[in-house]
Each structure stands twice: as structure tokens, then as C-alpha cells.
Amino acid sequence: MKRFFRIVAFFTAFALSSAVSAADAERGTPEQAVALVKRVIADIKKYGKDKVVQDVQNQLPIYRERDLYVTIGTMEGVTLANGNTPKLAGKNVLDIKDVNGKFIMRERIEIAKTKNSGWQEYSWPDPVTKEVQKKSMYVERAGDLVVACGVYKL
Numbered sequence: 001m002k003r004f005f006r007i008v009a010f011f012t013a014f015a016l017s018s019a020v021s022a023a024d025a026e027r028g029t030p031e032q033a034v035a036l037v038k039r040v041i042a043d044i045k046k047y048g049k050d051k052v053v054q055d056v057q058n059q060l061p062i063y064r065e066r067d068l069y070v071t072i073g074t075m076e077g078v079t080l081a082n083g084n085t086p087k088l089a090g091k092n093v094l095d096i097k098d099v100n101g102k103f104i105m106r107e108r109i110e111i112a113k114t115k116n117s118g119w120q121e122y123s124w125p126d127p128v129t130k131e132v133q134k135k136s137m138y139v140e141r142a143g144d145l146v147v148a149c150g151v152y153k154l
Contacts, residue, residue, distance in 0.1 A: 026128070028068035030119075033138045033149040036063065040070050040149075041142045049145070056081035057089055067128050073146045075112065077105045080145070084127055098122040099132055108148060112141035126152045 028036075040063060044052045056063045056070050057080075063070050069083030077094030093105045102122050111118045117140040126133040137150035 026066050027154070028066040028151055030136065030138065030151050032065050033068055033136075033151050036065055036068055036070055036149045037138055037140050037147050039063070040072070040147050041140060044142055044145070044147075053081045056083050057086055059083050059086070067126075068149055068151070069127075071148045073105065073108075073148075075109055075141075075144055075146060077109065098124055108137065108139050108146055111139045112146045116141050120148075120150075124150075128152075 040052060040056065043055075052063075053072055056072055059069070063083055070081070071079065071083065072081040073079050073093070076092070078090065078092050079088040080090075082088040094103070094109075096104055098104055100123055104120075104122050104124075107122075108120055111120055117138070120137040120139055122135055122137070123132050124135045125131065126135075134153040135150045136153060137148050139146060139148045141147075
């Protein structure tokens, strides 16, 4: 009987670790977020701002990876494209706060202005779990644009 419980425990542990591994496999990494931002910036230089903004806004697969999506905004806080929430396009989001009261776009613009690129930490609804999670957003300036992509910390 002990052997039976050990076998059940083993398979239960294996199944749980496989489920976690599968969920993790569907999540983007910080390195992938940086690569996605760099791809968008390279494509803006190659194809032009208008085309890439429209392609991100239309959620083309080339600008999405796993749960990662790109946002493109102006240095004044206007969203030009949001690969997860297209309805934000054309809106000034300078005063949007996370659940802790942090002005997200103001901080993002400050990173772009002062450092050209960097990481931003805040809390935001996860599109996969629909729960508010801690998020790390990679931000990079591209001329007069702020391009960003973030990963959720589970």
C-alpha cells in the first residue's frame, strides 16, 4: 500500500510540475520583451512609423510573442498603438495610475527622456489571468516615441 501512495504522489508531483512548466512556457521572458521592442524600433526605421503603429494596433503576430505585446506612445503621453488594448489608441494616458497610485506613463516617459531605455515596475491586470500582477516593462525611446513591452511577475 505504501508503494501505491508513493507512485500516486510521484505522478501527482509530475503532473503539477508539467502544468507549471506548460504555463511558464506560454509566458514571455524579459529578454523576449527587449527583443520585441528592438524589433519594433528597427521596423519603424525600415518601414516607417505609420505602418508599424498600424500593424501593432492590428495585433499582427510579428509584434506579439506568447503573452507579450507592444505599446507605442508619444513623449506627451498619447497612445498611438497598444497591442493588447487597441481602444487606447489616440488617448492621452498621462494620468493613468496603477492600483498603487503610480503614474505609469509619466514614469515611462521620464525613463525614455533621461536614460533612453530601462525597466519600469508597476502593477497591472494580466491579460492571461485577468488578475492584477506585478509587471516589469522594458521602455526604449525611438526619436519622439516611447516603445515598451512588459513581462508579468507571477
